[in-house]
Amino acid sequence: MKLNIxxxxxxxIGPEVTAQAIKVLKxxxxxxxxxxxxxxxxxxxxxxxxxxxxxxxxxxSICDKADAILFGAIGDPKYDNDPLATVRPEQGLLGLxxxxxxxxxxxxxxAYDDLLNKSSLKTKQIKGSNILIYRELASGIYFGDKHFxxxxxxxxxxxxxxxxxxxxxxxxxxxxxxxxxxxxxxxxNVLASSRLWRTVxxxxxxxxxxxxxxxxxxxxxxxxxxxxxxxxxxxxxxNMFGDILSEEASVIVGSIGLLASASIGDxxxxxxxxxxxxxxxxxxxxxxxxxxxxxxxxxxDHFGLYDEAALxxxxxxxxxxxxxxxxxxxxxxxxxxxxxxxxxxxxFINNPD
Amino acid sequence: MKLNIxxxxxxxIGPEVTAQAIKVLKxxxxxxxxxxxxxxxxxxxxxxxxxxxxxxxxxxSICDKADAILFGAIGDPKYDNDPLATVRPEQGLLGLxxxxxxxxxxxxxxAYDDLLNKSSLKTKQIKGSNILIYRELASGIYFGDKHFxxxxxxxxxxxxxxxxxxxxxxxxxxxxxxxxxxxxxxxxNVLASSRLWRTVxxxxxxxxxxxxxxxxxxxxxxxxxxxxxxxxxxxxxxNMFGDILSEEASVIVGSIGLLASASIGDxxxxxxxxxxxxxxxxxxxxxxxxxxxxxxxxxxDHFGLYDEAALxxxxxxxxxxxxxxxxxxxxxxxxxxxxxxxxxxxxFINNPD
Ligand SMILES: [Mg+2]
Ligand SMILES: [Mg+2]
Numbered sequence: 001m002k003l004n005i006x007x008x009x010x011x012x013i014g015p016e017v018t019a020q021a022i023k024v025l026k027x028x029x030x031x032x033x034x035x036x037x038x039x040x041x042x043x044x045x046x047x048x049x050x051x052x053x054x055x056x057x058x059x060x061s062i063c064d065k066a067d068a069i070l071f072g073a074i075g076d077p078k079y080d081n082d083p084l085a086t087v088r089p090e091q092g093l094l095g096l097x098x099x100x101x102x103x104x105x106x107x108x109x110x111a112y113d114d115l116l117n118k119s120s121l122k123t124k125q126i127k128g129s130n131i132l133i134y135r136e137l138a139s140g141i142y143f144g145d146k147h148f149x150x151x152x153x154x155x156x157x158x159x160x161x162x163x164x165x166x167x168x169x170x171x172x173x174x175x176x177x178x179x180x181x182x183x184x185x186x187x188x189n190v191l192a193s194s195r196l197w198r199t200v201x202x203x204x205x206x207x208x209x210x211x212x213x214x215x216x217x218x219x220x221x222x223x224x225x226x227x228x229x230x231x232x233x234x235x236x237x238x239n240m241f242g243d244i245l246s247e248e249a250s251v252i253v254g255s256i257g258l259l260a261s262a263s264i265g266d267x268x269x270x271x272x273x274x275x276x277x278x279x280x281x282x283x284x285x286x287x288x289x290x291x292x293x294x295x296x297x298x299x300x301d302h303f304g305l306y307d308e309a310a311l312x313x314x315x316x317x318x319x320x321x322x323x324x325x326x327x328x329x330x331x332x333x334x335x336x337x338x339x340x341x342x343x344x345x346x347x348f349i350n351n352p353d
Numbered sequence: 354m355k356l357n358i359x360x361x362x363x364x365x366i367g368p369e370v371t372a373q374a375i376k377v378l379k380x381x382x383x384x385x386x387x388x389x390x391x392x393x394x395x396x397x398x399x400x401x402x403x404x405x406x407x408x409x410x411x412x413x414s415i416c417d418k419a420d421a422i423l424f425g426a427i428g429d430p431k432y433d434n435d436p437l438a439t440v441r442p443e444q445g446l447l448g449l450x451x452x453x454x455x456x457x458x459x460x461x462x463x464a465y466d467d468l469l470n471k472s473s474l475k476t477k478q479i480k481g482s483n484i485l486i487y488r489e490l491a492s493g494i495y496f497g498d499k500h501f502x503x504x505x506x507x508x509x510x511x512x513x514x515x516x517x518x519x520x521x522x523x524x525x526x527x528x529x530x531x532x533x534x535x536x537x538x539x540x541x542n543v544l545a546s547s548r549l550w551r552t553v554x555x556x557x558x559x560x561x562x563x564x565x566x567x568x569x570x571x572x573x574x575x576x577x578x579x580x581x582x583x584x585x586x587x588x589x590x591x592n593m594f595g596d597i598l599s600e601e602a603s604v605i606v607g608s609i610g611l612l613a614s615a616s617i618g619d620x621x622x623x624x625x626x627x628x629x630x631x632x633x634x635x636x637x638x639x640x641x642x643x644x645x646x647x648x649x650x651x652x653x654d655h656f657g658l659y660d661e662a663a664l665x666x667x668x669x670x671x672x673x674x675x676x677x678x679x680x681x682x683x684x685x686x687x688x689x690x691x692x693x694x695x696x697x698x699x700x701f702i703n704n705p706d
Contacts, residue, residue: 075542080542084552088542090542090543120475121475121579122475125473141494141510142543142544146544147545148545148549150552151514152512152514152549153511153512153545153546153548153549154497154511154512154545155509155510155545155546156507156508156510157507157508157510158505158507159507160504161503189428189433189441189443190443190447190494191494191495191499192499192507192508193506193507195506199437199503218597219597219599220600222575222597222598222600222601223601223603223609226473226579226601226604227473240540243571243572244571244597245575247575247576248572248575248576248579248601250576251576251580256576
């Protein structure tokens with residue numbers, strides 16, 4: 001297969017982890033006789049530094065022509081100190097989601113057996129947890145009209161029926177391939193937008209009689225995720241609730257350094273680790289590249305390259321088992337760098353036995 | 354002291370737990386020579402059943418004349434099934450908060466040494482955690498204009514500078530009496546309303562140079578609460594984020610059945626357990642009354658009756674130590690009812706030695 005991949009390393013640790021994902025994708029291409037090409041572009045604080053805006057036209061054009069986008073991370077503390085600034089690095093990410101209508105964010109949350117002891121949660125609590133979070137990504141309060149003055153500020157959370165319908169079908173289909181359970185998280189006892197979510201999802205559920213639908217309020221879900229994560233299979237929720245719950249759910253995995261994600265639209269798809277720029281760790285060789293590498297695996301899945309994706313995941317599992325991991329996960333060795341983890345998984349792909 | 358207390362038992366387990374709080378307050382009045390009078394009123398689903406509306410005029414008038422409001426719980430599943438209903442039990446609670454301008458919700462989150470093993474979190478993770486959450490309660494997306502149609506729905510999150518200022522001063526003052534740290538939780542990288550929060554709180558922080566101010570995004574805070582709860586002293590946040598984080602924080606305590614809260618305005622104050630109606634447990638004698646009893650202690654604190662409040666808390670501590678607790682907490686006895694816990698703490702107040 002030929003795949004033209006736009007690479008947006010972004011800020012902070014984005015470039016160093018993305019480099020490992022590319023290394024792994026190149027090994028896959030070699031091993032399976034694919035042709036993957038990579039074209040880099042600027043986004044976020046580094047784009048602001050060079051062009052003044054977080055999502056330059058050239059970046060949009062490169063992404064538009066590509067089959068998929070591999071994204072690193074965005075944000076720099078130097079742009080955080082002024083709450084009145086109107087141009088912000090994060091607009092680069094929001095802009096990509098909006099420009100390419102990437103309306104579904106998918107985040108797997110898996111309690112790896114080799115890492116159960118890394119979690120803040122008791123092992124008996126999380127063992128066997130395997131959740132797929134479907135977060136609506138192109139609407140809601142992040143994109144509604146905003147108003148800011150020194151005396152008053154407001155944000156609008158708006159959902160159209162069609163915004164809800166399209167992601168809901170994807171989430172039900174995902175549940176059909178898993179444990180046949182879908183949990184809608186909303187705040188329907190207070191919010192009008194949540195009541196529309198509940199109405200639409202209830203209607204659509206009739207087309208998927210083999211999937212059990214559960215509805216849960218977001219405050220309750222924030223608790224249930226911790227006290228009983230195994231109850232969840234697929235979680236479906238709106239943009240902001242998904243942002244909060246997916247970062248919270250990272251505690252089940254034991255490390256945010258393992259969390260990959262896909263952002264899917266009808267014509268474009270972007271793959272990114274969820275850990276963010278983590279500027280403090282930049283260029284120290286301690287950034288965990290596994291989330292970026294697992295995002296590359298999700299990219300391959302998206303194009304039906306399931307064997308290829310599975311081989312990457314095997315490599316990741318092996319690195320965890322053998323403690324070839326960065327310091328955030330490693331209790332045995334203290335000298336395994338970002339690059340070394342990438343090299344190990346690359347080697348594994350070249351010689352899996 | 355004379356205190357006229359409006360009692361709103363509400364729905365579900367509200368009446369049975371509130372009865373224990375009243376029992377305890379009566380014991381305190383006897384022991385300390387106070388005169389506490391109690392006047393009951395309807396709110397929530399039980400008010401809808403009898404009057405058609407969740408917050409009748411008579412209830413408002415009783416609360417208005419009272420010195421304080423003791424609240425049980427609200428909500429009934431029979432009103433949950435129709436997402437299109439426009440009159441809902443929860444409006445009773447929102448109505449009380451709005452009518453009496455109860456703009457600050459205060460929730461203590463304490464990892465009790467006797468209950469560390471009850472938490473889903475590892476003991477080493479939570480031991481010593483003691484957080485006070487200040488949640489803005491009278492504005493934000495819960496009260497903004499709403500629009501609902503079958504094809505589109507929206508909610509507005511609006512904050513005025515004055516809404517933010519008044520709770521911020523209370524939160525800074527609370528931090529001065531504790532560990533001198535305040536964490537503002539917002540989503541200032543995306544929301545205009547959050548940027549106003551950050552602007553105002555930063556300005557006000559200059560009046561409290563002995564308090565360290567930290568700012569944290571809500572998605573990150575949802576994770577940090579679990580992986581490092583001891584970093585927090587006072588958390589200050591807007592309405593919806595506070596709703597989510599305070600319910601999530603209950604996992605630190607090990608049981609939502611222990612979480613009390615106060616909702617404070619300039620002229621009125623309401624005290625309530627945060628566990629909600631929990632209708633499944635209604636009239637089974639298994640509802641944990643401690644959160645309601647601790648809410649009564651917060652009521653006494655509010656009127657400067659610190660010794661009285663401390664005696665209630667001693668009684669609660671003793672009940673935990675001796676396993677005189679309802680089944681949700683009890684690993685030793687399986688027959689301790691809601692009433693029995695109330696009786697034990699009442700006895701303790703009458704004979705503390
Ligand atoms: Mg996030
Ligand atoms: Mg709540």
